Amino acid sequence: MPFEEVKKIWMNGRLVDFADAKIHVLTHALHYGSGLFEGIRCYQTKNGPAVFRLDEHLRRLYDSCRIYRMEVPYSFADFKNAMLDVIAANEFDDCYLRPLVYRGFHSLGVNPANCPIDVMIAAWVWGKYLGAEGFEKGVDVRVSSWNRMAPNTFPALAKATANYMNSILIRAEAAAEGYAEGIALDVSGYVSEGSGENVFLVRDNRILTPPLGASVLAGITRDTIIRLARDLGFEVVETLIPREALYIADELFLTGTAAEVTPVRSVDKIPVGAGRRGPVTERIQKEYFAYIGGEIPDRFSWLTPVYTGKRAEMRKAALAAR
Ligand code: PPE
Numbered sequence: 194m195p196f197e198e199v200k201k202i203w204m205n206g207r208l209v210d211f212a213d214a215k216i217h218v219l220t221h222a223l224h225y226g227s228g229l230f231e232g233i234r235c236y237q238t239k240n241g242p243a244v245f246r247l248d249e250h251l252r253r254l255y256d257s258c259r260i261y262r263m264e265v266p267y268s269f270a271d272f273k274n275a276m277l278d279v280i281a282a283n284e285f286d287d288c289y290l291r292p293l294v295y296r297g298f299h300s301l302g303v304n305p306a307n308c309p310i311d312v313m314i315a316a317w318v319w320g321k322y323l324g325a326e327g328f329e330k331g332v333d334v335r336v337s338s339w340n341r342m343a344p345n346t347f348p349a350l351a352k353a354t355a356n357y358m359n360s361i362l363i364r365a366e367a368a369a370e371g372y373a374e375g376i377a378l379d380v381s382g383y384v385s386e387g388s389g390e391n392v393f394l395v396r397d398n399r400i401l402t403p404p405l406g407a408s409v410l411a412g413i414t415r416d417t418i419i420r421l422a423r424d425l426g427f428e429v430v431e432t433l434i435p436r437e438a439l440y441i442a443d444e445l446f447l448t449g450t451a452a453e454v455t456p457v458r459s460v461d462k463i464p465v466g467a468g469r470r471g472p473v474t475e476r477i478q479k480e481y482f483a484y485i486g487g488e489i490p491d492r493f494s495w496l497t498p499v500y501t502g503k504r505a506e507m508r509k510a511a512l513a514a515r
Contacts, residue, residue, distance in 0.1 A: 293313050
């Protein structure tokens with residue numbers, strides 16, 4: 194499906210019309226992948242739209258930029274406000290937010306020093322990442338023939354656009370062979386992550402996930418699931434996972450902002466457990482959705498309401514004028 198037009202996109206401090214959100218073909222990031230980004234979801238909760246773990250996502254964005262020696266040209270508070278303004282300007286309830294900090298148009302050549310640091314924030318409505326059906330029944334995946342990047346090559350903790358060429362190899366290979374997703378191993382052969390999700394495995398009611406040293410992105414959803422699962426009484430261990438553990442797991446699931454919590458029902462055509470969503474995965478899915486939907490108390494202050502202060506007043510006035 195082509196991109197559905199939205200009202201406004203934020204570019205370098207201004208909200209511009211969708212049609213005007215354009216850049217030059219000689220933009221540095223287009224040639225060398227010099228961009229750092231985030232993917233964040235805003236959910237309609239009982240108390241109105243709220244962004245899930247906005248501070249943690251923005252912190253990761255600032256961290257990503259620091260790794261690449263780039264200074265974000267906006268304060269954390271201003272950036273945060275801009276994110277909320279984009280949602281309000283598009284009048285979204287449930288939506289996905291995509292901020293991108295990138296090396297802009299000035300000159301080409303690998304040294305980016307003279308290129309400006311440009312920033313854009315877009316928002317759109319994004320449905321179930323790995324399909325609505327997979328969400329309940331589980332998806333079929335393969336172990337990718339591609340590895341995740343080696344340590345000290347592309348930093349996995351930075352969410353860089355360049356890293357997604359590796360993700361594209363994984364995802365396109367899986368799709369070409371009829372799988373919903375590929376799970377990549379790290380260069381030592383241990384389980385790393387999906388093209389756009391972290392991996393969790395359940396065996397004998399214990400939950401395992403690869404450590405940050407296994408070339409994974411430090412997923413915000415990964416952290417969320419670790420905390421929620423522990424509070425539910427599950428033992429959660431961050432440990433190296435050999436490939437074959439995937440084949441003998443009771444349950445397997447993928448996590449990510451876009452993918453949320455998606456069960457896996459087979460790996461390389463070998464059924465995972467009973468070949469459908471397992472009880473632990475279902476319990477964790479339920480807890481995750483209760484939390485993001487504001488149905489249980491926000492005990493970690495993970496929800497940032499969109500409509501407070503000036504934005505709330507403006508919305509009230511806009512609704513009254515209708
Ligand atoms: N690993 C990778 C490689 C990854 O891209 C993501 C998110 C995760 C793990 C999970 O991270 P988190 O969202 O913080 O829990 N992938 C984003 C982009 C997906 C896309 O296709 O674009 C996302 O889920 O927003």
